[in-house]
Amino acid sequence: MAVRYLLSTKFPTQQQHYHHVTSSLVPNSHNNTYDGAIPAKVELRNIKYKCVQNVKSLVNTLKLSTPLESLHRGNWVKLICGASFEDVVDIRNLSLVYTLAGVDCIDCAADASVVSAVNEGIEAARDIVCLRRPWVMISVNDDKDLHFRKAEFDPEDCPEDCSRPCENVCPANAISFQGKSTFGISYNKAPRSPKDGVITERCYGCGRCLPVCPYDKIREVTYVRDAIATADLIKRNDVDAMEIHTSGRQSTMFKELWCALGDSVGNLRLIAVSLPNDRDSTISCMNELFSIMKPNLQCFNLWQLDGRPMSGDIGRGATKESIAFAVQLAKAKQRPPGFLQLAGGTNAHTIDGLKKEGLFQATSIANGETSATSSSNSSHALIGGIAYGGYARKIVGRVLRSMQSQYGGGAPIEDHPEHLLMALREALALVGPVKCLQRD
Ligand code: SF4
Numbered sequence: 001m002a003v004r005y006l007l008s009t010k011f012p013t014q015q016q017h018y019h020h021v022t023s024s025l026v027p028n029s030h031n032n033t034y035d036g037a038i039p040a041k042v043e044l045r046n047i048k049y050k051c052v053q054n055v056k057s058l059v060n061t062l063k064l065s066t067p068l069e070s071l072h073r074g075n076w077v078k079l080i081c082g083a084s085f086e087d088v089v090d091i092r093n094l095s096l097v098y099t100l101a102g103v104d105c106i107d108c109a110a111d112a113s114v115v116s117a118v119n120e121g122i123e124a125a126r127d128i129v130c131l132r133r134p135w136v137m138i139s140v141n142d143d144k145d146l147h148f149r150k151a152e153f154d155p156e157d158c159p160e161d162c163s164r165p166c167e168n169v170c171p172a173n174a175i176s177f178q179g180k181s182t183f184g185i186s187y188n189k190a191p192r193s194p195k196d197g198v199i200t201e202r203c204y205g206c207g208r209c210l211p212v213c214p215y216d217k218i219r220e221v222t223y224v225r226d227a228i229a230t231a232d233l234i235k236r237n238d239v240d241a242m243e244i245h246t247s248g249r250q251s252t253m254f255k256e257l258w259c260a261l262g263d264s265v266g267n268l269r270l271i272a273v274s275l276p277n278d279r280d281s282t283i284s285c286m287n288e289l290f291s292i293m294k295p296n297l298q299c300f301n302l303w304q305l306d307g308r309p310m311s312g313d314i315g316r317g318a319t320k321e322s323i324a325f326a327v328q329l330a331k332a333k334q335r336p337p338g339f340l341q342l343a344g345g346t347n348a349h350t351i352d353g354l355k356k357e358g359l360f361q362a363t364s365i366a367n368g369e370t371s372a373t374s375s376s377n378s379s380h381a382l383i384g385g386i387a388y389g390g391y392a393r394k395i396v397g398r399v400l401r402s403m404q405s406q407y408g409g410g411a412p413i414e415d416h417p418e419h420l421l422m423a424l425r426e427a428l429a430l431v432g433p434v435k436c437l438q439r440d
Pocket residue numbers: 150151169170171172173174175198202203204205206207208209210
């Protein structure tokens with residue numbers, strides 16, 4: 001049954017809210033004291049209290065199924081923190097907000113400190129409202145892959161007159177020139193900050209900075225996650241799922257990784273394989289990968305259809321490739337068992353695209369051409385759900401940036417309930433339609 005997730009009372013915009021709260025904190029012009037300080041503090045405390053109550057009310061309206069039930073119903077939502085994104089402060093806050101918004105899974109880098117940050121965010125969310133825990137998934141690769149790279153350059157090599165298009169194009173605020181002057185003097189003449197250049201932990205490898213540098217100063221550095229370290233990670237009791245990114249063209253690499261992971265995969269509840277659309281070869285590739293996994297596969301499996309990698313934040317058109325991929329797979333008769341889930345370019349337009357194709361929570365294609373589960377022996381939804389990455393991080397990231405500019409970089413979002421409420425509303429606007437929640 002559909003439930004409402006937006007409160008009917010309008011919460012003021014951030015600007016209105018802070019004008020309202022801070023206006024009574026302006027010093028008295030005669031004696032320079034804060035005449036209104038005590039009432040303002042009380043008012044601020046009341047506002048924070050109301051925000052917490054609103055957060056609880058919103059979350060308490062959600063009727064969440066278990067992650068596995070969501071996959072069967074076709075309303076699974078996964079938050080992708082980014083296979084290479086390692087900013088643990090943002091990751092913790094994103095995990096907290098999206099846990100409250102009801103995601104089924106949080107996918108993150110296969111790194112111990114990142115996994116800990118995700119779990120910390122989840123538990124902080126569950127301290128606010130008692131709700132079920134989303135699965136934690138780690139992402140690894142079997143070979144060179146776009147999701148497993150970082151940009152790199154030496155800012156000392158940058159010409160003084162460069163307008164820094166790299167900084168403007170970066171969606172992750174991962175390029176910084178803190179040594180710049182704010183008074184019109186070239187940043188190159190100001191002392192360099194040790195943080196000038198690419199902030200490695202924030203770079204998630206989207207590659208948008210690479211072609212825009214007019215001096216060709218930016219390099220990409222690729223890496224492959226270590227299989228032994230991954231095996232150790234998935235033995236942790238706070239890791240539930242793993243995703244293997246593969247091109248599918250070199251199944252020997254996939255097999256090597258699968259064998260190196262050994263019995264550790266027995267600890268998992270779900271194993272996902274993320275692959276690009278290789279047109280006519282896709283189904284045969286999936287069948288080959290499945291045959292490699294099958295002897296040691298003791299849990300559910302999922303195919304992540306990576307339409308247009310790391311592009312969901314760009315705009316409406318970015319989601320077309322993931323929808324086309326879903327249509328192609330839904331029609332395929334010989335696909336191996338496993339849930340199907342969209343990714344790569346997914347954003348607020350994806351759900352409408354799926355509905356137009358008759359694929360949202362459907363067990364058969366709208367025009368009746370093909371049986372939904374012709375090759376999977378089960379009655380689950382044709383498309384298990386959607387994973388959101390760049391777009392999900394962008395909409396909540398705006399709130400996080402605003403909060404951090406006021407309170408500093410390490411601020412836990414639950415300490416600032418007014419920001420938590422704003423972030424939760426953003427997250428619910430994305431997650432809600434997949435979960436069939438109604439907007440007011
Ligand atoms: S690769 Fe993407 S995230 Fe990394 S620095 Fe370049 S633009 Fe930013």
